[in-house]
Amino acid sequence: MTITHADGRQGPPAVPGGPDADPGSASARGSHDRRDRGGPWSSRTAAWAFLAPVIAYLGAFYAYPLYRNADLSLRHYTVRSFVQGDAPFSGWDNFHQVVRDATFATALRNTFVFTLASILFQYGIGLALAVFFNRNFRLAPTLRALFLIPWLLPLIVSASTWSWMLNSESGVVNYALHLMGFGKVDWLTSPSWALTSVIIANIWIGIPFNLVILYSGLQTIPAELYEAASLDGANTWQQFRRITFPLLRPVSAITVLLGLIYTLKVFDLIWIMTRGGPGDASSTLATWSYRLGFGSLLPAFGPGAAVGNILILIALLFGLLYIQVQRRQSR
Amino acid sequence: MRLTRTALAAVAVCTALAGAAACGGSGGAPGNSADAGTYTFWDPYPQFDGSSAWAKLVGTCGTRAGVTVKRTAYDTTDLGNKALLAAQQGNAPDVMLVDNPVVSTLVDAGILNKMTEVGVPTGSIQQNIIGAGVVGGAPYGVPIGANTLALYYNKNVLAAAHVDPASVTTWDALTAALRKVKAVGRKGITFSAIGTEEGSFQFLPWFWGAKGDLTHLDDADGQAALSLWKDWVDQGLAPNDVLNNTQTTSWQEFATGQYAFGENGTWQLANAKKAGFPYGVIAIPARDGGAAPAPTGGEFVTVPVQKDTARYATSAKIVSCLTSDANLLSTDTTLSYVAPTQSVQNQQTSAAAELKPWVEAVAAARGRTSDGLGTRYPVISQQLWGAVQAALSGSKSPASALEAAQKAAANHQS
Numbered sequence: 001m002t003i004t005h006a007d008g009r010q011g012p013p014a015v016p017g018g019p020d021a022d023p024g025s026a027s028a029r030g031s032h033d034r035r036d037r038g039g040p041w042s043s044r045t046a047a048w049a050f051l052a053p054v055i056a057y058l059g060a061f062y063a064y065p066l067y068r069n070a071d072l073s074l075r076h077y078t079v080r081s082f083v084q085g086d087a088p089f090s091g092w093d094n095f096h097q098v099v100r101d102a103t104f105a106t107a108l109r110n111t112f113v114f115t116l117a118s119i120l121f122q123y124g125i126g127l128a129l130a131v132f133f134n135r136n137f138r139l140a141p142t143l144r145a146l147f148l149i150p151w152l153l154p155l156i157v158s159a160s161t162w163s164w165m166l167n168s169e170s171g172v173v174n175y176a177l178h179l180m181g182f183g184k185v186d187w188l189t190s191p192s193w194a195l196t197s198v199i200i201a202n203i204w205i206g207i208p209f210n211l212v213i214l215y216s217g218l219q220t221i222p223a224e225l226y227e228a229a230s231l232d233g234a235n236t237w238q239q240f241r242r243i244t245f246p247l248l249r250p251v252s253a254i255t256v257l258l259g260l261i262y263t264l265k266v267f268d269l270i271w272i273m274t275r276g277g278p279g280d281a282s283s284t285l286a287t288w289s290y291r292l293g294f295g296s297l298l299p300a301f302g303p304g305a306a307v308g309n310i311l312i313l314i315a316l317l318f319g320l321l322y323i324q325v326q327r328r329q330s331r
Numbered sequence: 332m333r334l335t336r337t338a339l340a341a342v343a344v345c346t347a348l349a350g351a352a353a354c355g356g357s358g359g360a361p362g363n364s365a366d367a368g369t370y371t372f373w374d375p376y377p378q379f380d381g382s383s384a385w386a387k388l389v390g391t392c393g394t395r396a397g398v399t400v401k402r403t404a405y406d407t408t409d410l411g412n413k414a415l416l417a418a419q420q421g422n423a424p425d426v427m428l429v430d431n432p433v434v435s436t437l438v439d440a441g442i443l444n445k446m447t448e449v450g451v452p453t454g455s456i457q458q459n460i461i462g463a464g465v466v467g468g469a470p471y472g473v474p475i476g477a478n479t480l481a482l483y484y485n486k487n488v489l490a491a492a493h494v495d496p497a498s499v500t501t502w503d504a505l506t507a508a509l510r511k512v513k514a515v516g517r518k519g520i521t522f523s524a525i526g527t528e529e530g531s532f533q534f535l536p537w538f539w540g541a542k543g544d545l546t547h548l549d550d551a552d553g554q555a556a557l558s559l560w561k562d563w564v565d566q567g568l569a570p571n572d573v574l575n576n577t578q579t580t581s582w583q584e585f586a587t588g589q590y591a592f593g594e595n596g597t598w599q600l601a602n603a604k605k606a607g608f609p610y611g612v613i614a615i616p617a618r619d620g621g622a623a624p625a626p627t628g629g630e631f632v633t634v635p636v637q638k639d640t641a642r643y644a645t646s647a648k649i650v651s652c653l654t655s656d657a658n659l660l661s662t663d664t665t666l667s668y669v670a671p672t673q674s675v676q677n678q679q680t681s682a683a684a685e686l687k688p689w690v691e692a693v694a695a696a697r698g699r700t701s702d703g704l705g706t707r708y709p710v711i712s713q714q715l716w717g718a719v720q721a722a723l724s725g726s727k728s729p730a731s732a733l734e735a736a737q738k739a740a741a742n743h744q745s
């Protein structure tokens with residue numbers, strides 16, 4: 001998609017046409033692309049040659065896996081037919097099976113709660129911090145760098161650390177609550193707290209991403225606007241409300257959308273902290289898909305792939321919604 | 332607009348990646364070369380590098396069979412799926428060591444040979460140990476060794492609570508002991524009830540100890556076992572975090588020295604010596620006394636199906652070499668496993684007396700996929716650990732959790 005776009009803007013570099021170019025083919029091409037005025041045959045070939053690696057790459061690493069995933073979800077796989085590759089086509093059976101499963105409603109609800117709560121807090125806290133650091137006080141760069149730590153840590157490290165901190169018997173969080181006179185909370189092992197715990201950890205991990213993008217967005221807002229506003233007597237809140245927030249809207253939109261995609265597919269964090277448990281209390285579509293496909297000794301590839309495809313469709317839906325909003329804005 | 336398109340492309344790419352990775356497309360695995368002089372060998376022991384005694388033994392067995400063995404070690408949870416993918420691509424290894432409950436799944440996939448077909452005798456192996464690898468009456472592998480679960484106890488804690496470990500022979504006696512321990516301010520028992528196969532593995536001795544039946548999860552015996560665990564957690568005799576404990580984190584809890592009992596496996600023996608307090612081992616008690624059957628753990632040596640059947644003769648030589656008495660003794664000593672044959676077990680116990688309770692526990696143990704359960708076990712097990720999680724976390728009562736589990740296992744479409 002990006003490729004055709006870039007290509008359309010710049011076009012292949014024109015090579016000086018040789019006199020021996022085949023006039024027949026040149027005119028035929030001319031009808032397709034008027035900018036390619038009778039250039040030699042080699043220019044078109046070169047363009048395709050430049051495109052070939054990208055097309056091969058996209059095909060091998062994106063199109064084929066997607067096709068395979070769709071194929072897996074539409075066939076009735078057993079371990080035997082997986083090995084022999086002769087699984088019968090079963091239409092929507094796998095989808096019917098997962099949608100009727102008791103876990104489906106829970107996983108779907110958890111996915112939305114997890115995603116929306118994470119995005120809301122990540123964006124809110126990220127924006128507040130970005131505005132704060134935009135004042136450029138002393139030590140601001142150092143502090144900002146410190147806030148990036150969650151982003152730099154490998155996910156297995158941060159997830160395991162959260163899991164230790166939230167341990168109901170020996171975790172530091174319960175110890176702190178105890179010192180403050182509260183009773184212990186079974187963060188990871190109570191059905192009513194498990195989802196909240198993984199959301200808290202995910203918010204912490206997502207703040208730096210929001211902070212960095214929104215901060216760079218703030219840098220592009222001209223300082224004169226604020227000067228003019230303060231001359232007009234606008235207070236800080238009004239400046240934020242009337243200048244910062246509206247001018248940040250394009251950046252905000254992309255931040256929230258990317259956050260949405262990242263968060264919908266979060267798997268490792270939840271898996272490490274709770275395995276989606278207790279029961280299904282913190283299962284999302286992503287962890288459920290993994291559990292179906294790889295979580296037991298007998299893999300259920302078909303239903304696992306079906307859940308994965310549902311997840312892809314949801315993400316696609318949000319992507320289309322975003323484009324719609326963008327179109328309306330640019331009009 | 333340019334930003335939009337780029338973003339959409341990024342979105343498409345992200346989701347495609349996530350979906351494909353999470354749902355398993357095809358993945359290549361280094362497989363066997365057609366080279367007649369090189370035989371591939373997979374095992375789930377990444378902790379042993381090329382210089383380890385195990386790796387050297389594998390190499391020596393190859394040399395004795397007149398070939399070079401190329402060994403690759405995978406993480407144990409990974410090996411089953413790796414094997415399925417490799418078989419799909421037609422490049423399964425010549426010899427493969429797999430976790431015992433995976434054997435029946437691989438047999439179901441049609442990628443393992445019967446031991447009788449490749450000519451490896453299995454007569455000297457204890458029946459209950461090889462049981463996990465027997466499908467339709469025929470063994471599909473040779474166990475390299477066995478491990479199982481028992482109760483480790485902390486002598487200091489039991490002494491402080493005036494509990495005699497020899498008296499812990501029934502569930503009631505165990506619960507009474509835990510109460511005494513709690514009364515003196517120490518902690519009772521720790522185990523792993525996590526929502527994975529490990530959780531089922533740890534629950535099975537109690538389930539079987541109540542004469543529970545895996546094909547009828549919700550009968551009164553199964554409920555009794557689950558209620559036992561639930562009462563312990565509710566009364567604070569077992570910590571709440573057992574729900575999230577793997578067997579390793581459960582061991583770490585026991586190793587703090589605060590707990591009276593820890594349910595754990597043979598493989599922790601080496602760590603027990605380093606724990607810094609005197610420990611002992613007793614069999615897990617059955618509800619009404621005696622040792623409860625615990626599930627067998629440990630790996631099987633298997634010979635996956637090859638296009639070139641002429642390779643089996645050499646593969647069989649490698650298998651026989653790895654499972655010869657002398658080699659079993661050294662391998663099982665390294666792995667801290669109990670040998671699968673009587674004669675090697677005798678050698679083990681005469682060399683190390685502390686293995687005695689473990690040899691007895693293994694003799695009473697049961698394969699998870701034994702008794703014709705085969706590939707029904709993974710389905711049942713998944714429902715079982717789900718029920719344990721639901722009951723211990725309080726979202727369902729033991730009875731209704733097991734009822735739902737039984738219903739789901741029975742309705743499962745294979």
